[in-house]
Amino acid sequence: MIPPYVIANVAIIDAVRIIPEGYIKVKDKKIVAVGEGDPPPEDGWERIDGRKKILMPGLANTHGHTPMTLLRGISDDLPLERWLKEKIWPAEASLDEESANVGTALAIVEMMRSGTTCFADMYHLNREGAALSAEESGMKASLARGMIAFGAKKEQQEKLKTAIDYAKSCQTSSSGRLRGAVFPHAPYTCPLEFLRDAKAEAEEASLPLHIHIAETRKEVKEHEAKHGMTPVAHLLEAGILTVGSLAVHAVHISYSEMTGLKKNGVHVSHNPQSNLKLGSGIAPLPQLLSHRIPVSLGTDSAASNNTLDLFDEMRQAAMVHKGVEEEANATHAQTVVEMATVNGANTLGFSNTGFIKEGYDADFILIDSDQAHMIPRINHGTLVYSASGRDVTDVFVEGRPLMRDGELLTMDEEKIRHEAMNRSATLAASL
Amino acid sequence: MIPPYVIANVAIIDAVRIIPEGYIKVKDKKIVAVGEGDPPPEDGWERIDGRKKILMPGLANTHGHTPMTLLRGISDDLPLERWLKEKIWPAEASLDEESANVGTALAIVEMMRSGTTCFADMYHLNREGAALSAEESGMKASLARGMIAFGAKKEQQEKLKTAIDYAKSCQTSSSGRLRGAVFPHAPYTCPLEFLRDAKAEAEEASLPLHIHIAETRKEVKEHEAKHGMTPVAHLLEAGILTVGSLAVHAVHISYSEMTGLKKNGVHVSHNPQSNLKLGSGIAPLPQLLSHRIPVSLGTDSAASNNTLDLFDEMRQAAMVHKGVEEEANATHAQTVVEMATVNGANTLGFSNTGFIKEGYDADFILIDSDQAHMIPRINHGTLVYSASGRDVTDVFVEGRPLMRDGELLTMDEEKIRHEAMNRSATLAASL
Structure with missing residues (x-):
């Protein structure tokens, strides 16, 4: 079981709203609270700083x-x-x-x-x-x-x-x-x-x-x-x-x-x-x-x-x-x-997924917005017209971190890249 | 004066050719040699390893x-x-x-x-x-x-x-x-x-x-x-x-x-x-x-x-x-x-610029090609259909490094980003 955590000081954007600076609370695979500003510390809750990041649904x-x-x-x-x-x-x-x-x-x-x-x-x-x-x-x-x-x-x-x-x-x-x-x-x-x-x-x-x-x-x-x-x-x-x-x-x-x-x-x-x-x-x-x-x-x-x-x-x-x-x-x-x-x-058949909202599955990503191409303002256009997949730093599904600070936690990326190169060479040779 | 250098073991692509693994030699602001394979070491020449990178014109x-x-x-x-x-x-x-x-x-x-x-x-x-x-x-x-x-x-x-x-x-x-x-x-x-x-x-x-x-x-x-x-x-x-x-x-x-x-x-x-x-x-x-x-x-x-x-x-x-x-x-x-x-x-009026070719200005960039979205093969399509500006790691103009390993050498980036945010806030307030 992942201990409950708060992601604070983060810009939150989903399909229906923008919170310029806010927080989400995650517990038992779910988003249990979303708010503006900075929530008070709570015992047993880990705190992740989301400063200079955008949090959006996966x-x-x-x-x-x-x-x-x-x-x-x-x-x-x-x-x-x-x-x-x-x-x-x-x-x-x-x-x-x-x-x-x-x-x-x-x-x-x-x-x-x-x-x-x-x-x-x-x-x-x-x-x-x-x-x-x-x-x-x-x-x-x-x-x-x-x-x-x-x-x-x-x-x-x-x-x-x-x-x-x-x-x-x-x-x-x-x-x-x-x-x-x-x-x-x-x-x-x-x-x-x-x-x-x-x-x-x-x-x-x-x-x-x-x-x-x-x-x-x-x-x-x-x-x-x-x-x-x-x-x-x-x-x-x-x-x-x-x-x-x-x-x-x-x-x-x-x-x-x-x-x-x-x-x-x-x-x-x-x-x-x-x-x-x-x-x-x-x-x-x-x-x-x-x-x-x-x-x-x-x-x-x-x-x-x-x-x-x-x-x-x-x-x-x-x-x-x-x-x-x-x-x-x-x-x-x-x-x-x-x-x-x-x-x-x-x-794809997943309900309670796709909003940053209380009761929804904690499937979300963090984007590094402190980069020249995303300055100076953040809105839906930032995600669509400025951001790239390369700007994603963190990925969570059902509250579980799958990528943190650009590092994959569940996949052996280097091995996979290496195998893909080898398989592709074999494929090319067979053509 | 920048000492002469070789960038070796690098994939080279410009508008007219692809060298899957080769090198360029740079001296006095110019590309002085381009070749396949690995050149022998020379005294007084710095050597930069270009492994798992693509070198292309800026x-x-x-x-x-x-x-x-x-x-x-x-x-x-x-x-x-x-x-x-x-x-x-x-x-x-x-x-x-x-x-x-x-x-x-x-x-x-x-x-x-x-x-x-x-x-x-x-x-x-x-x-x-x-x-x-x-x-x-x-x-x-x-x-x-x-x-x-x-x-x-x-x-x-x-x-x-x-x-x-x-x-x-x-x-x-x-x-x-x-x-x-x-x-x-x-x-x-x-x-x-x-x-x-x-x-x-x-x-x-x-x-x-x-x-x-x-x-x-x-x-x-x-x-x-x-x-x-x-x-x-x-x-x-x-x-x-x-x-x-x-x-x-x-x-x-x-x-x-x-x-x-x-x-x-x-x-x-x-x-x-x-x-x-x-x-x-x-x-x-x-x-x-x-x-x-x-x-x-x-x-x-x-x-x-x-x-x-x-x-x-x-x-x-x-x-x-x-x-x-x-x-x-x-x-x-x-x-x-x-x-x-x-x-x-x-x-824009710059001659001898834009090819990776002997006698041309040493204006070129390096791209990290060891990433999932660029695997498994490298060609012109890699640059156009897969690469993003975020994949660029190094930038050189007239042989001078302007960015190395993602770090800008001639611009105070943090200060500029900060000023841009401030100016933009002033601008918004005046509207």
Whole structure:
């Protein structure tokens, strides 16, 4: 048990407020008090000085493929189809389960260092290692074994069973910090019948369904040509996207589809940097938000980003739409903070997470604000337009310190970096 | 005199090549050798170990207003006109020369920390302090006293004379590290007659002319309505934009204007983040490049960015056009590195600067690449898609170390941060 503690003299920012100088009290995994000014000392409470720091909720990354950190920088500036066929798929063919686990560990190190406390992860290999890494790290995670269903019916059903079993095992992890999700890859890689089966199994097991959808214009056109409907409209009608489902990307969607997503209670993971880098396009974030769809942020994999830093993602989410619409108020820093914190946590199934508020899980980070690029004033814009993941000094989940003063406490970072370099060399040699 | 030194065991990247492990030799302000592998020890040469670092040319920021770091975060997410009229102009009215100098010092600290070795600066106040700060910092700079010419003819001529004198004094600085520029603010704040006078005086003194132009759609429309031509076409025709002139922004321009800019030898400063944040739009970078116009990168001021980190600017320059055009190869990392290094240095009047090459000025930076977000491979994409200014550990200009292991050697950073906080509090109180 961690003794109760106070973090004092700290600037506190979450999606709904700013306290220029205040404190939080943490006990039994929870935030038990938040206030302005300086609380009186109490016996048995440790006191941490937060001077010249910002305390904010830990960030939630609602979409990614952690093993692909090993493919970071393997191919930049190529069109999506060539990127996949000439670079990513051949590399992935040589990426075995052990390498995938190293990639996941590297991703967790990177995410933790940059202030993420809660992440989604999907990959097609055996993911026992990912569950283990996530547990060891102390972070919260929603894990899925991805499914591409091109094969024979029997093979598909086996894949589905494995994926459901894995998700169930995550959902019932002893720490309570894991969730499971059912993640058929996309409408263009899974036949509708398979999606129906996956949805039925997911519902049976009370698991949410996540799916890549409407990522590229080509995908939408081809789906329309084949089915007479867009993928989003189709999956809404088929009852596959329902309350709590997560539509990842949703770049090319119409107003009526947005209305459908809202009506059905579907969440969206907005991945602006991956969508830009792969030339997929620019998702209509301001319109998604005006439809009051719960939108969160995802980095996607390091192969199409190329970092897992949600501060970069926040900046891009806030920036790009202003330029596209030629409206400086198309997006607001405060809304983007909401997307990256409480919206993300809720979308991944973590309640009481994402605010700095009494009764909430003590999942928060500290940021060194005593740096030239964050001077002279602190507000939501500081987090979105000035801060970077490199400014994060401390990370806590359920009150437990995972990083203090830039040092990781739960992961052997040096070993992980070293293994990642070795695995990547082997991977390169095999290509 | 700095004794000669070797930086060895370092990855070297500039706009034209990558050496995975090599060395550079520096003597008398110059790079005197670059090679692969490990050079034999030599008497009298200091040896610096560059293991797990990337050595690249220092970055050049071709547009900014350094005093405005004090206005960072004073107003985000407002449309340009309200941003200027309700927030920036009232704040600037209280920004006196001394405060401006503090803002400039803060900007130089921020730029140096994030790997910039060469910068442009324009502001309308007395800028003796900026010249002094730039000289003391050890960086290279192109400085200008900006001119808005709404006033009476006599007042305009006085402004012009002051600006020319200032630019001349920079151009002849004893260190040789300063340049001067003549910077009438924009076609919509300076009558054509004034621009002609400014251009004539600039030519007489062999000084380049810099100007904000075609930043917003509104500006272009209003100029056309008034003069029957777009601002770029107009200034090209009037002989104001000529060889070596710098067109800042150039967001809303046509193909024929690009042809004109190329024909006249005009340079462009691309400021993607400021253009996005203010809702100005998205400059046609791929088209500017395909016209072979020399394009460099600028951050603009910290009030519309909100950092002066050129790594962020590189990432945005490489990212946004891919999404807008839905083409992942719309922009290339290597081209963006060229823009941020050698193109920028040349545009600001520094020759033999911007490559890691024998005979070039020893202006370079070191980046810590032994971090999760830069593992496992190093290439141009690492600099553009993964690195941040916070990863820069060392900065050298003309062979002189300005930052070593994250510590600034020429600036009293703590004092500057402290003064900036005080000045900003005074500024806020006066609003």
